[in-house]
Amino acid sequence: MKSQINKGNPMALLPLGIFLLLFVGSGIITGDFYKMPVLVAFIIAAAFALIFNRKESLQTKIEVFCKGAGDFNIILMVMIFVLAGAFSSVAKSMGGVDSTVNLSLSVLPPNLLLSGLFIIACFISVSMGTSMGTIAALGPIALGVAEKTGMPIALVIGAVVGGAMFGDNLSMISDTTIAATRTQGCELKDKFKTNFLIVLPAAIITAVLLAVVASGYDGVVKESYSYEIVKVLPYLAVLIGALCGVNVFVLLGSGILFAGAIGIFSNAFDVLGFINAVSDGIVGMQEICLLVIVVGGVVEIIKFNGGIDFILYFITSKIKSKKGAEFGIAALVSIVDLCTANNTIAIVTAGPLAKDIAKEYDIDPRKSASILDIFSSCWQGMIPYGAQLLTAAGIAGVSPLEILRYLYYPGLMLVCGIIAISFGLPKLKAIKEDKLVA
Template sequence: MKNEIKKGNPFALLPLGVFLVLFVGSGIITGDFYKMPSIVAFLIAGGVALLFNRKVNLEEKMNVFCKGAGDTNIILMVIIFLLAGAFSNVAKTMGGVDSTVNLSLSILPSNLLVPGLFIIACFISVSMGTSVGTIAALAPIGLGIAQKTGIPVSLVIGAVVGGAMFGDNLSMISDTTIAAVRTQGCELKDKFKVNFLIVLPAAIITVILLAVITSGYIAIPNQSYEYELIKVLPYILVLVGALCGVNVFALLGSGVLFAGIIGIATKSFDLLGFIEAVSGGIGGMYELSLLSIVVGGVVGLIKFNGGIDYVLYFVTSKINSKKGAEFGIAALVSVIDLCTANNTVAIVAAGPLAKDIATKYDIDPRKTASILDIFSSCWQGVIPYGAQLLTAAGVAGISPVEILPYLYYPGLMFVCGILSIAFSKPIIDKVKSHNVA
């Protein structure tokens, strides 16, 4: 009987299968992977999960759902999402994005436009915490560079997308980073250090590749870009504060206030405008917050019905080492991201299971969080039906498929992620030694 409990119930995973069929099926049939909202698909999956285990009444099942939805990590994650949305929108409304972009372009050497644009995208995405926002801000600039130099548009846009995914994976206020950290129970700064060591080689190689490939094109003359340095300070505050280990709630709260004060002082908005910007930013996170709560409830039911136990049994029966478990986590989050076209959803869905596997095999939570974020982000940066490539292609007026050959960074990030699992011990030990010192 004890072994039977450990094996779990494979049919309890049916709700996850229902979600994937609904989401992916609607995308294939309609050609639009956003026709079926993720939250609707997960609600239907939750309804299927409630049909299991007839020995338990509906009220008790709903209690299980609510307990999973109201898990401490889920609620804390939701609050962080709301604060991150408020900060991002206030900083954007007061002109922080424009100033940050123009400051970066002012520093950029004219003969290194494309690799420089990649670096700028890295900085802005780390500061803003959104890959789509970074692409929307920089893709028009990249398009202009391509038109004036003759560099292929798809190459320049590929550099922008790559830089955007760098920050999506690493930013302290990125919803993917927040989800990975909260589901694995580690600190933002610690995950950043481990994650950064893994992907830094990919970024360096990307810069070199872009510099070599575009070296034969004629550079455009230096242009002047207007910016206000004071409007860049909120992003620097959040970045530095996070690296120094400031509590994320205090950090984002102070970031919102600081950006608001600068916005009012520079007359970008008045007090009511500041409040409206805060409200708009929070409103933009409603769907993601509700989705996280619903996913938490569905995962709670799947776990209650024995689905998680079965997956653990299946995974552990196929692997016999810590590295095998890490590869299993990477594969799990990769498949979910390819199916959902949303790396945050992939991390939220795979996170609890990854935590159980990590506990089973004594995997460092910082490494698990990094694996979740890296492998969901690298796939998210190359799927033609994802928001990132669709946004970039829409601005550039080209097909998302045309950008694929030039997505150097996501591909290299995948390779670095694989190598980090194969040679993980030296990296983790190095970070641990540094922290102890």
């Protein structure tokens, strides 16, 4: 029998409403959804949260905010973001991105050019942990493929975007994976396995569809791509280490040193260059780290004022089953992502609520983490005002709406996510409590 839930206070959710009004409203008015910096919008929302509830002193509310901002999981997430940024920067500076892209293209079967490009994008995005980096690396190559084969540019760039979202959703060093696992309290490798089983059919069907679509084009790209296999090894080491359950701090720390050593011995940079690359990577994560801290504080105040209790009461009053709760989590993170156009922010914002819902309905943390990541990533890959499609459209010189019709993988990922919830897939074996991340 489920525990009784306080009805809470819907007015406590006003800070989130303020944020959405500022962020979405400015986007609608200006036509640019990135005109209002998301961090500024959340800081204004935080200020409103501190003003709300006059029954409590400002000092008390500041203490609550700081408690949420300095929560163990929030700070741990920040440190992981810092290490992930440093690793990505060092690996890129020593030539890892170029070698990974060129190695992938060198083994690409000419008769499976389009589906092969999708698979390469999947591999690169899983290795690098960034959809934006994948699109930036493969976008110009996709243009060349379209030019030499006669395929529509939007079709080819759509295959790249699809592959980029595959890794954005699954990579061990993706900020969405880190956020999903930390907010739900599960291991990276466990979330990866659960998530992978759900989206694998979508990837396979996408590859087949792209092969069929490309069959009417006879052009073949024959080029020689140079690469150094040793520069791909840091990505493989991190991926394999994560799957083996290596501690994330040990994993990323050793990955940074490994990539740095390769860079120094290959003369890609010297020791000072290595240090600068680490610094650049850390600085690049500055905004997302600050954002996570502010969001943690805002969510804690909302919880203190009864907002979390209201959402739980509202959702549980509408749903009567574990399946309904899973759909509730999916709807929650989907709506936040559509409003913010940022899947990491969507997960960080919806994550604490999702964890409470999951606990109330006995949903496995691996499943709730997968739901958060899948439903935020699939929408992020399809919204025409999102960074991924805007970047792809800018590289390709086409409208985001033209690419939208060729985004097979994000659409199929959404379908697979719905099927997984509807039929209770995958069937998960129970794991010991001490294996869950607190």
